[in-house]
Amino acid sequence: MSGVAALAACTPAKPTATTPPAPAPAMKLVAFDSCDTLLRDLRAAAKASVQPWGFGQSGWFAAGRAEAATAGDAGAKGGANAPAYSGTNNHEAGADEPDLVKTDGKRIVTVSGNRLRVVDAASRTITGRLTLPEFADRMLLHGDHVLVLGSQMMAYESASRAKPGWPGAAQTRLWLVSLAGEPKIVSTFTVGANLADARLTGSIARVVVRTTPHIEFPLDKRGDQQSLIKENRKVIDRAPLSAWLPEYTSDGTKGAVDCGDVSRPDTYSGASMVTVFNFDLGRAVLGQGAPSAVLADGDTLYGTGPNLYLAHDERWRGAGTKGRTDLYLFDVTALKPVYLAAGSVPGWLLNQYSLSEHEGVLRAATTTGHPWQRSSKSTSSVYALRRDGGTLKVIGSVGGLGKGEQIFAVRFTGPIGYVVTFRRTDPLYTIDLRDPAKPVVTGELKIPGYSAYLHPASADRLIGVGQDADDNGRVRGTQISLFDVSSPTSARRLAQHAIGTGGYSEAEYDPHAFLYWPAAKLLVVPVQKWDPEGRGKAESGALLLRVGDTSLTEVGWVEHEAPVYSSYAPVMVRRSLVIGEDLWTISDVGVKATTLDGGRQLAWLAF
Template structure:
């Protein structure tokens, strides 16, 4: 059985916290399932059981520098950089019709993703350096500014719905308020925050949620946002600069785990609104566990309705797990766990080279409901490796040990995500660089020296097949649909030995599944684009067949897409990383400011500085 099957709801703020003494019984409160054959979820029976089981699991997985998955545990395994979260525009306030405007480039329509900038066609809302700004699109003037009291640090994100903005603050920021429980003892112990901002008149923070751990991702359908946090135990491991014996380090860390109380694993929160500040903590009986787990983290999925006057506790759904990837449609949310963190620094047998998947259904403004779970061999490249269509989940993974990639089709069967079909052996000796599923078709790019683009027929979930293959030099790191039977690939050109040669934009004709073709290529030697690793940096505007591609240190390229790729113009705005269209104007965002340009000529119309 999978080690991460069991999720459950935690206490709302209105429920008194249960004491977490060693033998306090935990009330049975399994997360509701959808009925039918779905397996029941089992909570810990008591705080004593929670403490004993989590200590045992944590001691088995702890390394010389701490628990797996933390920034301190295995620094050599940190990724090259986080993929930025994305966005789609929120609902516009009821008024006269807004001009046509672009929506942020997202994976699934109707499942909004947070980003640095949003628009409803009338106003533009941005967040940067601890400040939220509102710009009126008609007058091209800043009409509101709000210090979020979040300090300065990492990248803020926001979601927009009507006159409400939900701002996501990563734990790299410092909240200026002094909390009742004092400073967090963990390295980098600042806490993630979720802020509800009223945009009516002068922007105002009306509710502030302060959680623990890392901000993984978020999705919004309508006015309801789901925010995923991952917290690690509040355990301070000994730091002895003179101690270089890893065995002794691990022994000392295990002793520290033995001394940790049960509530070290229980996520805490603090909510501040107009009525004051309230604190809460997950109850022992509200935490679920699978058959096996690392004891290194707890994942919580929070639900916030932006039409409500305050955030509340978010009605968390919590599990002992190490979730790292979120994929959602308007009706489903999937959480994926990459097992490599659990076994970091140690040999991993073939059985554990896998990704675990958990499916939840989304209904209105209610917390997610658990439906099913499953495992697939290998690892995902990102959320685009997942796709739900016609009641099935398609999953693309690469097994690093065998250097083989595959696409599997899964269906929900009695609480499990069971495999119904597979296409295996893609790009032997290579790994997946990008994936895009579009209805009954799928496209997978693998790369080592050349770039095979595989075309897949997924109409029959029992018999998915490769229908075509195109080999070209270089690779595509993101595949973007640009009209019927057309794909854009954003990536890098490479020579015959696989050495990269600069930014490559490819236009593919995929009308014939057996014979995908590259119609055109735009190559910028030495160039790189944020869109290679952050699809939200890319703008496709079908009304004028214009593709806006940001280029590091050079502004952005405006490419006209027909049966060819032609450079229509260029936006000269250094460090540009976002763009959007409102009416006949192109708005581009950089750290220095927001520029409005004529979409047809790229002539500058206005400049709104972003620097304080």
């Protein structure tokens, strides 16, 4: 492992922005005046988009995608009866994101496999265990209630229901667990849909799911493509409205989304629907979920507290797609969301960090082209959108970022944006959005490798977690970088901590694995490292760094003990938390409490 080095040689380059691709035509929101109108329009749209083998796999490729000064929830919390503690590393304060561990400063709740466990932070003991009916890996916590989210593919009852390329029907299951006493399930909710993501604002959990029509197309296909499409259209003409409306079961009572809860943009395919279910975790029952649906697809969720944005692109469906990202805005200040507006921008998003709302303006960073193509024609842009009635209207943009490259990381902090693109080197672009109608690229820093996650440590310091690389773009292992962004025209890398050949961190692709504790200037990231030649022992643990004004200093390393039946491989540390003066690290086999420098073990609680 290399030490820390200040890299004065990493000098900023002169920014060269160009005009971005023209925005797509404005989209507007339209409601349906009756169920008959909804069914008629759904059939017409579905017939226009159906293919010889049905609706294809919209949403299937995206199933695995759905993912600070602005990350206020990761900062200090606490009250009169609880020590200061870190929460989930969320994108935005006020919009808590589901994760495999949650804490309120008094207790730590973890979920792994089908097991939920409760740890008392003061006594450092496990005080509760619960076996869940099925696998789950994320949850939301409010008061004495935990909402556990699970998603699985169910086997089809018969071959006639199977679709080419699909293993079965999607199902999302929710369990409301009471922590008052021994943990127990007090309410359940099941919907036949793919789980996209969820957010918690106050006591209200918003759970977003995706569905495709339950229409059985004939499997015995003969004839040319046009004749097959013609036969499929006949099947669609016979499909009832219930084929499109998601069905659910709440505590044994069956229900379905009402046609009055469905809205649509100007254009849509009729092959997908996104539904937001809403649950008050202050209550002991989940209820019917007060659903609100839109005829669209959605694979990226971004929440600000009062607003919720859904985004969808077709990057994984190959050439011939529309090459844009559709955006949908909901007002979520009440229990039931109100669908406000829709819009679109050219290109595709990296993840939810590609979106940011500031003073009523949504900023979106996108890359044009397809992710599997190494085309020199690819480029990235930043767009600013403002709501105008039922439309999210593009009011400004700047393009020409990383020609021949694609976005690897984005972070917006107030009116400033930072965009990382990569192919051989890592340009870190600084974008001034103080006038959203005229965004300006003010700086470009080129360094080897790239950052996959950016986190503001202060008003003028930025932390990057990503991969080191040689001059040809060949990655060499995880690196943590400290940037000086005090000048919008000349960002500098002040320090670099390289893990070594073959290393990687879960924080590179899941920001929930990242912890920065400002009070102690402590940075904690999980790291896996090994010798690619097989000559050294693999290692896995939590790396602890002290963040100085111009330096990164390693202060500790925390590992978890492997069970005797699994001693052949190191245990992956997944998450870390600070509660008072204790650092807690979490893995699938247990939780460990240490001092903040990781030097002294205070407790090891094996699962």
